[in-house]
Amino acid sequence: MTAASTPIKLGEAITARRTPEQLRARRLLAWRQLLTSLWAPLTLVGIMFIPYLFVIESSPAAASWAKPAMQFFGAAMFFYWVALLGWRLSSKREQALRKCRHEARELFHEAERIFARVPGKLLDGTTERIAEQAMRVEDASLAADVPRLEKEVKALDKLHEELLGAYRKQSGWETVSGFVKALLIALLIRTIFIEPYRIPSGSMLPTLEIGDQVFVNKFIYGVRIPFMNKVPFQIVRAPARGDVIVFNNPIETDKDFIKRIVGIPGDRIELVNEQVYVNGVPQRRDLVSKDFIVHNLEGGQWADDEVVYYRETLDGVNHAVLQSPRPVTPRNEGPFIVPEGHVFVMGDNRDNSSDSRVGFVGQGHPPAYVPYGNIKGKAMVVWLSLGYGGVLSGLFDGTGLRLDRFFEPVR
Template sequence: MSTTTATPTASEGLEASMAARRTPEQLKASRALLWRELLTSLWAPLVILGLAFIPYILLIELVPPAAAWAQPLMQYLALAMLGYFLGLIGWRLVSPKERVLRGLRHEARELIQEIERIHKRVPGKIAPEVSARLAEQAVRVEGASLAGDAPGLEKETKELDKLATQLLGVFRKQGTWDFFAGFAKALAIAVIIRVFIIEPYRIPSGSMLPTLEIGDQVFINKFIYGVRLPFTNWVPFQIVRPPARGDVIVFNNPVRPEQDFIKRVIGVPGDTVELIEGAVHINGEPQQRTLVTEEQLVHNKGEGGPWFPERLVLYNESLDGKVHAVLQEDRTARLRSEGPYVVPAGNVFVMGDNRDNSLDSRYGLGDPSLGARFVPYGHIKGKAMVVWMALGYGGWFSNFFEGTGLRTDRLFEPVR
């Protein structure tokens, strides 16, 4: 019984030509190897965690009470992915052959994908016989890869590279632009995500204690209030809603444009905000505040200075039904009365949760000599959503870094 290889009658893609030359067993083995390579990539744990993180953010934003069970699950998943990552590194260290094979397989895949891109870019310009010769050699490369034959894989890949240069030389030179175009597209996507969708922000000071601690890294939702045009402080239209009382926002400080601040929205346009004995009053209505403890221990630090402990008075405060924690130095407020502050249109009034240690709207947003200052909508960069990393006081390896360590207990903490 003899077998014949069909000769293509028209120029077709490399993958299609290769598929015609594979047996079902080879096709199955090829797919299994691809999945094995993906799952043993050092990127695999990060990709899995990232894929879980997206629905987690949506869940805790849309259904806040779900964080009670979803956050521990995410923390366990993160620890599992860390173990996964360390296991992959250990496996590579004890299996040098596998490390060499991964590199060779990567080179082979890149070459085959390049040839396939050329076929797609110039349809009809590559003769069927050329596609057939390239496909036959590519199948040999694939066979050596499936067999785990490192020397054979290296030899067959070099042969394919030589053949591609010989048969597709002109098109390969043109492919350099494709590389840069692909890089530019990836860069553009990353910029769009950072500018319009989500952006990281590091907590630099203790003004938002205990809600946010120094060294917390948070993601901010860039589109909820509207698209803020790059290099401007202009939001042409709202997308979801305007800032609301209780939101924790990151904004470009209108008083110190070189700095970004993070504070809590206390008053919205038209509100009259006043503090009486430390309690917030909005439009004459006192906001509920409940004493939790007079001995709340927190750790603070100045710029470049060491960590130091503080024991402060902890309250739970409610703004429009949103409960959050606030700190005060003593049961007796520093000032009996502050305000009233009338919030102008298109602005918000903000304060830090560490009420006696925050340069906020009450104190000129960093320049007390200016009196009260508000945050224009156009300066708001977004709403803080979740702590994705925490390098703060205590935690893993803190003994080696002057008290600063990885705080796994704060991972995926919703910002409330």
């Protein structure tokens, strides 16, 4: 036999052998495989999560119906995943079918890589022989005949060794390049689009609770160049009053903080009797409760704190604010003049937050402002919460899965 002068693509050779009935059966099997994959419920949640984010970001009032709907869908997908897992573990036949089908796919992709890498070097008839055996494997797979499928997959592997053996060993470069591509995609997503952040402290209570995991929109303010703390240009808009942002602490640059923007460039911020004044205008603040209970972590143990709960309206953004009944910060603070290209931030738990007022360090330190380049993005939604109470909290010293916090918009 001699090297083929005009190599035929393996996929084309297999497709040419399929009948219309086989094509329909193959499409049905592909859908069945997708919908019975353990990744299917997670993928469906991810797909629905995208329009959910768009709805709650573009229309905050829509969260009143969108959040319950998303929570219901998420719960349904959880039970879907549990049911799939139970079925997969209990059905030996399904396990064997999936194993054989996976091996068959791996062999097919291996052959395609070899055909693409060494075109023209394979012997005449190689494509036809492998395509014929691949069709036998496919027929057994469509029939869900486990013994026959195992036999045909072994025959295909043996044929690969006979015809492609010299090229089967994957090069080190292919392994490295695959890893590098996956890493670059992950870095691209985290750099440009979205990044998770875990709430480590109670400085943003009750808006964000200890153990909440939030997604951060990195696209809205512009693409930030990591390590350089530069934003070459804005994409959607500039940071605005009321936004809850994650930023790189300008004082201790190895730490990320999450706070609410209270002042933007040029603003004059004052706190008079704990009420926020922006450029001399008092921001509305309504008392909700004088004995509101929040849960804080102290020395690794959960503790109840009694605080005063207000609803504050900051430039049209209505949000929660807590004050201690016995304030540990001065009743009057400021004025703070926000420099160009910076923002002034505070925690919603006003008497328990190291923020711009105290230089992100503590009482007695000069104020500090967050440069635009240090802002990583705007907090959008809680996607997971491992905090006080919730599922299994009795087993983990009060920390459990807070299902009620899932898909909570950050306001």
